[in-house]
Amino acid sequence: MDLKWSEAIEGLGPSLLQGVVVVLQATIISFILATILGLLIAMCRLSKWKVIRGIFVVFVEIVRGTPLLVQLFYIYYVVPLLLNHLLSSGGTQPNIQFTALSAGIAGMTINYGAYISEVFRSAILAIDTGQKESGLALGFTQLQVLRKIVIPQALRNSIPVLGNYLVMMIKDTSLLAVISVSELLLRTQTYASQTFQTIESYTILAVVYLVLSLPLAHVMKMIEKKFHVEN
Amino acid sequence: MSETDQSMLKITELSKYYGENHVLKKVNLNVKKGEVVCIIGPSGSGKSTFLRCINLLERPSSGSIFYQGNDVLDGKWKTNEYRQHVGMVFQGYYLFPFKKVLDNITMAPRTLKNKDKAEAEKEAFELLEKVGLADKDNVYPASLSGGQKQRVAIARALAMNPELLLFDEPTSALDPELVGEVLRVMKELAEEGMTMVVVTHEMGFAREVANRVIFMEGGYIVEEGTPEEIFGNPKNERTREFLARVL
Numbered sequence: 001m002d003l004k005w006s007e008a009i010e011g012l013g014p015s016l017l018q019g020v021v022v023v024l025q026a027t028i029i030s031f032i033l034a035t036i037l038g039l040l041i042a043m044c045r046l047s048k049w050k051v052i053r054g055i056f057v058v059f060v061e062i063v064r065g066t067p068l069l070v071q072l073f074y075i076y077y078v079v080p081l082l083l084n085h086l087l088s089s090g091g092t093q094p095n096i097q098f099t100a101l102s103a104g105i106a107g108m109t110i111n112y113g114a115y116i117s118e119v120f121r122s123a124i125l126a127i128d129t130g131q132k133e134s135g136l137a138l139g140f141t142q143l144q145v146l147r148k149i150v151i152p153q154a155l156r157n158s159i160p161v162l163g164n165y166l167v168m169m170i171k172d173t174s175l176l177a178v179i180s181v182s183e184l185l186l187r188t189q190t191y192a193s194q195t196f197q198t199i200e201s202y203t204i205l206a207v208v209y210l211v212l213s214l215p216l217a218h219v220m221k222m223i224e225k226k227f228h229v230e231n
Numbered sequence: 232m233s234e235t236d237q238s239m240l241k242i243t244e245l246s247k248y249y250g251e252n253h254v255l256k257k258v259n260l261n262v263k264k265g266e267v268v269c270i271i272g273p274s275g276s277g278k279s280t281f282l283r284c285i286n287l288l289e290r291p292s293s294g295s296i297f298y299q300g301n302d303v304l305d306g307k308w309k310t311n312e313y314r315q316h317v318g319m320v321f322q323g324y325y326l327f328p329f330k331k332v333l334d335n336i337t338m339a340p341r342t343l344k345n346k347d348k349a350e351a352e353k354e355a356f357e358l359l360e361k362v363g364l365a366d367k368d369n370v371y372p373a374s375l376s377g378g379q380k381q382r383v384a385i386a387r388a389l390a391m392n393p394e395l396l397l398f399d400e401p402t403s404a405l406d407p408e409l410v411g412e413v414l415r416v417m418k419e420l421a422e423e424g425m426t427m428v429v430v431t432h433e434m435g436f437a438r439e440v441a442n443r444v445i446f447m448e449g450g451y452i453v454e455e456g457t458p459e460e461i462f463g464n465p466k467n468e469r470t471r472e473f474l475a476r477v478l
Contacts, residue, residue: 128323133288134327138338
């Protein structure tokens with residue numbers, strides 16, 4: 001078998017570099033948004049109002065009970081159709097469309113936001129009641145105790161799991177290929193089908209993912225160490 | 232001037248139910264400024280619940296609490312503002328593990344009294360000096376012993392400049408050899424005139440430091456008097472039994 005490694009690297013390499021930019025964009029933006037969304041959902045699920053708790057229980061169950069792949073299709077293809085349908089009135093037909101990347105970021109944000117909310121929720125519940133009471137006894141309000149004492153500790157305790165999710169997220173950006181985001185997998189598919197350098201292309205792709213995720217996992221370990229607080 | 236006029240804290244007929252469980256039964260207590268009141272009694276007697284009702288960590292089911300003449304339970308005075316006047320020290324210390332000792336102490340005055348950093352830290356250093364931990368400002372609580380943690384917790388409570396300090400079994404979680412250093416700090420506070428209500432199993436401390444000792448059992452105040460009366464000549468049979476067991 002005659003493998004053309006250097007040709008594949010030269011041919012596919014520049015395209016993959018552009019793909020890396022897309023992957024990093026999608027991952028970083030989705031991760032930040034998902035963390036914020038996760039924290040908001042976690043707070044709502046710990047709310048004293050039953051209705052709010054109920055709404056977000058249902059939301060989280062729907063998101064966790066359906067595949068990310070299906071969610072991406074739904075957001076990219078179905079949501080614009082629904083919106084156009086709902087907003088059409090008196091003959092005017094709006095033409096709402098999402099770019100593939102923004103639909104992808106929305107899908108990853110919602111999906112990971114739901115999972116991360118569970119991480120935060122259990123981390124918040126795991127904080128000793130004594131911590132809250134000692135804050136209250138000093139004269140802090142409930143909200144100040146949550147913001148200044150409970151959440152900082154819950155966030156620190158969540159860092160290891162968040163790190164795992166970040167690495168998973170990088171790899172899950174490959175799913176965005178199905179809604180035509182030109183990330184790494186789609187670029188590789190295109191190149192391989194044109195050149196028939198299948199073995200070379202997909203091997204290079206796998207290596208690129210490794211190069212992205214391994215150092216990140218290492219960085220997360222270091223951050224974990226830095227913020228680790230003994231009780 | 233009647234006695235109640237000087238009362239810093241006046242608690243009348245305080246009751247607490249948990250469902251069917253009647254934990255506090257019409258308990259009365261007056262605490263005057265500068266007084267040290269020790270509450271003793273077997274576990275489950277309601278003494279900790281009673282203490283936690285004073286700063287409303289537990290909401291009393293009925294009865295009244297007046298602090299410096301203000302009704303604490305009528306809702307006009309915000310609970311968190313009331314608590315800024317009444318410090319509390321817990322059995323489990325509950326220092327904030329993600330903050331260094333100095334920041335544990337300055338956090339409340341900086342946030343709640345808008346003290347600037349330099350001023351709050353200057354006062355925190357004075358408090359650390361007072362509790363004998365002047366060299367521990369820059370470490371995390373995890374590196375301290377139990378006795379040191381509890382002394383930081385006392386300094387943290389003092390940083391809000393409270394007029395009344397509540398202690399909930401402050402030495403019960405400590406190794407025996409560390410109890411002394413915490414009691415010493417408490418005794419100094421008492422000598423400086425701090426008003427204190429102390430739930431404790433340290434009978435030696437109660438005998439030596441308290442102005443008044445209260446014996447609780449089954450949600451009632453069974454007997455109340457000077458340390459000499461309670462420890463020297465207890466009138467109630469149950470007080471005698473309890474003291475015979477613990478002394």
